[in-house]
Amino acid sequence: MNAEIARWIDRDPDANTRQELQALVKAQDTAALESRFKSRLAFGTAGLRGVVGAGPNRMNRLVIQETATGLAHYLKSQNAEAAAQGVVIGYDGRPDSRQFAIDSAAVLTAQGIKVYLTVRVAATPLVAYGVNHLGTAAGIVVTASHNPPQYNGFKVYWGNGAQIISPHDSGIAAEIDRAAQSDLQLMDLEDARQQGLLVWLDDGFYQSYRDTMKANPLLGNHTQPESISLAYTAMHGVGAEMAEALLADAGFSYVYSVAAQREPDGRFPTVNFPNPEEAGAMDRVIEEARAHGATLACANDPDADRFAVAVRQPDGEYQMLTGDQVGVLFGHYLLSRARPQQDLVGTTIVSSSLLQRIAKAAGARYYQTLTGFKWLTNIAMEQQSDAHQFLFAYEEALGYTVGSEVWDKDGLSALVAFAQMTAELATNGKTIWDQLEAIYRQHGLYLNAQRSIALDPAAPPVGDKLRSTPPTEIAGQSIASVDDLKHSRTTFADGRTETIDLPTSDVLIYHLDGGNRVVVRPSGTEPKLKCYYEVVEAFAGNETLASVQQRAQTSMASLIDEHQRSLDN
Structure with missing residues (x-):
């Protein structure tokens, strides 16, 4: 490993990460060095994501340069027009993100690929939009989304504007491995600009996304936007400026941003975990909403691709929607x-x-x-x-x-659409809670929950165990059918089978008599089993929503408890 570390230090363009490794070598910190060099960050359909630091198993400038080189080679092998079509690159507000984006641009332009690089931080949906708007061969966003501050990432879009899927993920990964064994080429960005290989995306690009959303017919419901108010937080991310602009375009004048969380800050100083799903993450925006009596408390995650909302209840308190x-x-x-x-x-x-x-x-x-x-x-x-x-x-x-x-x-357009839906309901004397109840009364109350079980990494795969000795019931409820995505087959209780038209995956879906459902799948990134539960309860006559909710929650608690215990046996 010493030779590998020495080679890495020699190739690393960043003085800080070179010094990090040199200090670990001097201290003979074998465990820390093995953690950084035991493997390489795996490139998959989500691109790269990991802790920032030195070595191939961390996010750093050398890993970024090798990854961008691999992507460049793969693009040119798959698309003869890739160099001319180019790649759009954006980045979030984390401390290393702009440098990682610049390194990516320097590598791609050195390979003769035109680059469109945002002049400042950009929400992830803007880059996805930019792929089709600019007609590029691919897109890159340097972001770790809602992960903790020590993380960063490298997300790739294909030329259709969607995240990459197989076989592009494995094809790019193979080229990255080759790039890691080769000399790397980079071009000075000013030289690239003068040669027509670099275009800086300035205010005009951001405005084009704004204009596109303003023209989207699905965001054209301007029914008395003044009838509601909302609090908003960008959660120290990059969404505030565009979110506020889109809301203003839609006529929402009562918008209250959480000032302490409005500006991009990759340290996320006021949240323990910058994910709206985590406990406490929405506290500041709910406080802001309460202070103004706002109808909604809304949030984007730090790269603004997710949207979360808490809605004021009749008693004045706020409840998160799932x-x-x-x-x-x-x-x-x-x-x-x-x-x-x-x-x-x-x-x-x-x-x-x-x-x-x-x-x-x-x-x-x-x-x-x-x-x-x-x-x-x-x-x-x-x-x-x-x-x-x-x-x-x-x-x-x-x-x-x-x-x-x-x-x-796209958490930005979702924010506008949800506000417009709420305003339309308000003008008709209804609330979000009224609308949910109406939907439940028509179709049944659907309650969903998720639980994870830690697994012994050395234990046999749980899915194989469940397939070898399949259950016939779960929590006393007979199994009507089982979807086995690993074998692309649905098996019914009477023995009939049907083919499933989905990519193969180690997932089992149990459909229970009465409409309830259990989904079991191993995590793709850590030794745990993810279980998803669904309970369906119909309304009986004039039964109240509260009583149906109570019945559903009781049924859900029983289903989770008995299913989890069955997995331990």
Whole structure:
């Protein structure tokens, strides 16, 4: 390993990370060195993401340069026009992000590939938008999204504007491995600009996204925006300026930003974990909403691709909506507003089944994918047609896309759409809570939950165990059918089988009699099993929402408890 460390130090362009390694070598800190050199950060469909530091198993300038070199070689091997079409690059507000973006641009231009580089921080959806707007061969966002401050990442979009999927992930990874063994070439960015290989994306680019969203018919519901107010936080990320501009364009004048969290700050000083799903992360924006009596308390995550919202209740307190609740509200709302041929909606296998019910009632086209927005948008492009154009997709982890202007989750347009939906309801004397209850009364109350179980890394795969001795019931409920995505097959209780048209994945979905569901899948990044639960309860006559919710929560608690205990046996 000593030779590998010496070679790394010799190649590393960053004095800080060179010194970090030299200090560890001097201290003979074998454990720290092994942690940095035991493997390389794996490049996958989400690109790269990891802790910033020295060595191949960390995010640093050398890893970025090698990754960008691999991407450049792969692009040119796949697309003869890639050099001329170019690559758009944006970055978030973390301390190293701008430098990593500049390094990426220096590598790509040295390979003769034109680069469009944002002049300042940019929300992730702006870069996804920029791929199609500029007609580039790919896009790069330097961001670690909602991960803690010690992280950074390198996210790649393909020329269709969506996140990369197979085989591009493995193809790029192979080229990165080759680049790590080769000399690297970089071009000075001023030289690149003079040669026409670098275009700085200035205010005009940001304005073009703003104008596109303003012209989006799905964001054109200007029903008395003054009837509601909202508090907003960018959570120390990059969303505030554009979020406030889009809301102003839509006529929302009562918008209160959390000043302490408005400006980009990759240290995230006022939140323990900059993810709106984490406990406490929404505290500041809810305080802001309470101070103004606002209708909504809204948040984007630090790269503004996710959207979260808490809604004021009749007693004046605020309650977070789940990602599934926001998703079904959007589905119901957008299907009522879209053109008849714009009716393709989708979600993932672990998100609520309620969207499917809503789509069926509306006569719309519904599709389902594996987890991850890369699947939602790539599959949508495959499935849409002139007669069934894409409208909306969501995943329960707070990701939503409204229309096809951005082929990825976009927390900025979702913010505007949700505010417009709320304002329309308000003018009709209704609240978000009234609308949710109406949806539940029509289709049933769908309650979703997720739990994770730590696994022994040395233990046999849980999925294989469940396949070898399949359960016949879960929590006393008979299993009506099982979707086995590893073998692309649905097996019914009577022995019949059907083929599943989804990519293979180590996932088992148990559909229970009565409509409940359990999804079991191993985590792809750590030794744990993720379990997703869904309980469906119908309303009986004039039964109150509170009583149905209580029954659903009791049923959910029993389902989780008994299923988790069965996995321990």
